Structure formats: C-alpha cells, structure tokens
Amino acid sequence: MPRYIYLNGQYVPPSHASIHPEDRGFLFGDAVYEVIGCIHGHLADETGHLDRLERSLSELHMPMPVERETLRFLMREVLRRNNQKNAAIYIQITRGAAKRDFKFPAPDTPQTLMIIPYDFNFDEQAAVHNGVKIKTTNDIRWKHRDIKTVLLLPQSMAKQNAVDNGADDAWMVDPDGFVTEASASNAFIVKDSKIITRPISHDILRGITRTAIEKLCHESNMALEERKFAPQEAYEADEAFNTSATSLIVPVISIDDHQIGNGKRGKIAKFLYDEYRAYAEGLRGKQVHWEPGL
C-alpha cells in the first residue's frame, strides 16, 4: 500500500482509513471502479477511463460524487503526496453507507469515494515479455458486464481456478460456447494477420485499452475483426493476447494446454505493446503503419 490513500475528503495512511460497516459497497456490491495506469507520470487514457466511470455510475443511477475536474485533481494530488510516478490508480465509488435495505438510500446519502494509488512498475512486467497460460472456464457472471461494478467474485473464482490448475489466468466462456473475456482483461486472438476480438455488448466490459487497440489497428492498417470466437478456434491461433489498463498487452502462450504459436510473445502483441506504450505516455506523435511482413 502507498503511504497515503484518498478517502472521502481526506488523504490518510491506509491504517487510518475506515470503511463504514454499512457501506453499500460492502453489503451489496453497490459500487463501481476504475483502474488508471500512471506510466512515467502520464495518466494513460484518462479521458476514456473517466468517461466509462461516468457511464457505469449512470447505469446504476448514481451521480459522480465530485466533479470530473476535482477527481482529476484528487488523483494527481494523492500521487504527489506519495511521490509516485508509476502507479495503478484504483478508484472506487459506492452509493454510500445507510441502514441495510435493498431499496436505494435517500439521494442525499453521501457517496464513498476512495482512491488507492498502488505502486506499479510498468517497465518490469514479466508477463508482458514471457506471456501467460490460460485456462478456459464457464462464465457465470451477471448480465450487465458492460458496467464496471465490484461484483467480482465470479472473476476472482475464475482466476483462482486457473491458478489451481497450473495456469495464470482464465478465459471465460458463455453458454453460447464463445469466449467472453479474461478475468480482468479483454481477450484477442490473431489468425493470418487478422486480429479477432468479441464485439461490444452487455456480455463484456468495453476495455479502455481494447478501444485504444482498435484505434491503433485502424491507424496502422491492421485488420481487426470484431466477432465471437470459441476456445477451439483460439487453440489454432497464430497469436493470442489480453489487454488491460495495467498489464497493457500480455501475450497468451497457451490455452487449455494448447501451445499458441511458438509459445513465445508474438510479433503483433509486441508491436501493439510498443505502440500502446508510446500512445499512453503521450510520445506517439505520428501514425505508424504495421507491415505484415515485419
């Protein structure tokens, strides 16, 4: 934990931070969150994350507890107080604390706003270079996965199940037989230089990094196909990877013990990682074109 976190108007050491026993985040999972990477001092895709945060809140009929500009300031201020340049900024907003009742509390109930800036070294992520092993598992989540709530127990169970079976992460599979996403990232496969990922719907979370990848593919003239794919198709892929705000683009080197490609980080995963890093750090001035023969 960092020296200070932000909680409800105060910058406090974690040991002094206290969540109310009746906070609706704790009793009902009535809360949304975001994770924003601060990479070498740059808040990666900040606008996209704050847009999605506002959308999640709106879907649950919750207001923003502070103005967007205030939230931007609070993130920077808690980083400054911790003297952090590299962090995974965790933001959680709940409907506040109120006597336990399934009905929403009075609209003037003060919401909980918590910001934990975890130290995070983006330059030394073994998984980005070595890749991860995936185990597929049934997707047992609720039906509004497009809202970034803290109803994360199913994802936690999926990841733990993967780890218990010698893998690093899970790909969840819907009753339709198609992959939805990883426990906390979007799932992609690559076949014949085509990048394939599940289309946006209520079935998956619209990843902010996923959206940036869409854009990068477009700008780099890479073929991106938004369609469902099954584990069987993924086993035969040339490459596979996951995207998220912290691990960015992580190669998948095996799925259910089927080796993907040569079992190492693929060219497209590396290209997209390098491009995304440059974009996220504000260093990407010009458009870069992907050469399939690279």
Added chain:
Amino acid sequence: MPRYIYLNGQYVPPSHASIHPEDRGFLFGDAVYEVIGCIHGHLADETGHLDRLERSLSELHMPMPVERETLRFLMREVLRRNNQKNAAIYIQITRGAAKRDFKFPAPDTPQTLMIIPYDFNFDEQAAVHNGVKIKTTNDIRWKHRDIKTVLLLPQSMAKQNAVDNGADDAWMVDPDGFVTEASASNAFIVKDSKIITRPISHDILRGITRTAIEKLCHESNMALEERKFAPQEAYEADEAFNTSATSLIVPVISIDDHQIGNGKRGKIAKFLYDEYRAYAEGLRGKQVHWEPGL
C-alpha cells in the same frame, strides 16, 4: 443501528467499527451472509441458517472464521450487550483484507466476521397483515444464486425498480420465462389449495423459512408442489406470498397490477404465518392439521 456490533473480536459502537479499505468484501463482493431472526428471545431456525452459512463458505472455499459454537455465543453476547429480545441478526463473513488481487489471498489471511443485530419488531410488520405489491422483472443475476453471497446489486436494482413503479418488491423472472424468487425472499403461489414454489437448484437460494414451510406443509397435510411457474399463472392464483427470515410469510396482493385473490391476506398465508411463528418461537409442540375448508 444497535449500540454495539461485533467486528473481528470486539464489541464496538458502530461509529468505532472500521472495515479495511482492501477488505475483499468491499473490493470483490467476496463475502457471504446470513440473517437470523431473534423473535422474543428465540433464534429462529438457527441450525438451518448456520448450516447454510457453512455451505456458502464451503462453496467459496472459505473456512468458518470461528467454531460454530463460538458464533452461537457471539450472537447471544452481542444481543445481551444491547439488551435485545427482538432483532434481525445480520452476519457477514469475508475472505479478509489483502492487497487487491483477483487471486485468493494466502489461506492464513484473517477473515472478517461482522455481526449487526438490527432492532426488529416481528409483532408490528404492516406488510405481514396488509400484503405487498409485486412487479416482475428480468433476473440478471449470476449463476450461483444458491450461494448466499453479497453480490446483491441486481436484487437491489430489482427492488428499487419495483418501488419506482409503485410496487413494494420484485419477482425476478429467468430467461426461461419462470419466476425465480423475490429480491430477498422465496416466491409462492396457491391454486386450488395447492402451494406451488420453484424447486431447489442453482437458480434460487434455498430459503430457511421456505424449508420450514415445506416441513409445515407436510406435517399439516397441505399439498406442496415444487415446480416452476410463470407470471401469467401467478396472476390467476388464489393466493401468493413471499417467505424470508425477517418478514416470515408476507402475502402478495398484486402482481404487475393484477389483483391476487380478493387483494387481502389469504387463509393459507395466515395459517402458515401463525404456524411458522409458533415453530420459530419454540411454541409448536404438536402437529397441526390444515383443513382445506377452514
């Protein structure tokens, strides 16, 4: 809130109770709960609730944080300190606080155990006598509703939606077109003296009060049919009711604006309520037989 709640080894005033910001109940919904009624000093169906608590924990690969006998003592002690004879005892157990990670934390991570004994007057529940209006809504929950987790946002949204539409509670309807349960209780209908309720599966929580009703029906020679029913069938029912640990047996007087029976508490709901009250308070010595002509 009562004067004291129990939290992690201490009896504390609620204002002094503090949940860790990284408690997995708060970050992931990684927690289970129970609500046990204390009616005139009797813990209603205590064994059933503790059995289900142990089952929920076991399904999530969590141990009991204390021995069952200790938990029984803690409930009584917090009631004693509050001088309470009538309470809804809320118990929540989480996997504890640990650095945010979808993987489960180390097994020796101290779990969180919280007991809040809410003041609750079982003798003055308007809904038990006047009934409630129901609005049906899509059941959007995850697939393990048989585990009593705090992933309750969908139920909270369902209830709030019902209230926003002039009803008191929601009946959730699965994609199969059949009613699963109410936001926090099991759903029943009665037709031609037959009591109908959805069979036990992963689709619903096995209510402790529901189980007692099963037993009471059997002992009283009342016909109980465990099968699915659709809203359309419910609209035509002679009676309908919900069962839970706090509201016990609550008559349903309308469903989607269709009046049920004569729009008042029905005979069977009243009979079962009286029987259950006697059973819950340990006053039910002899078997009672239901006379359909009553």
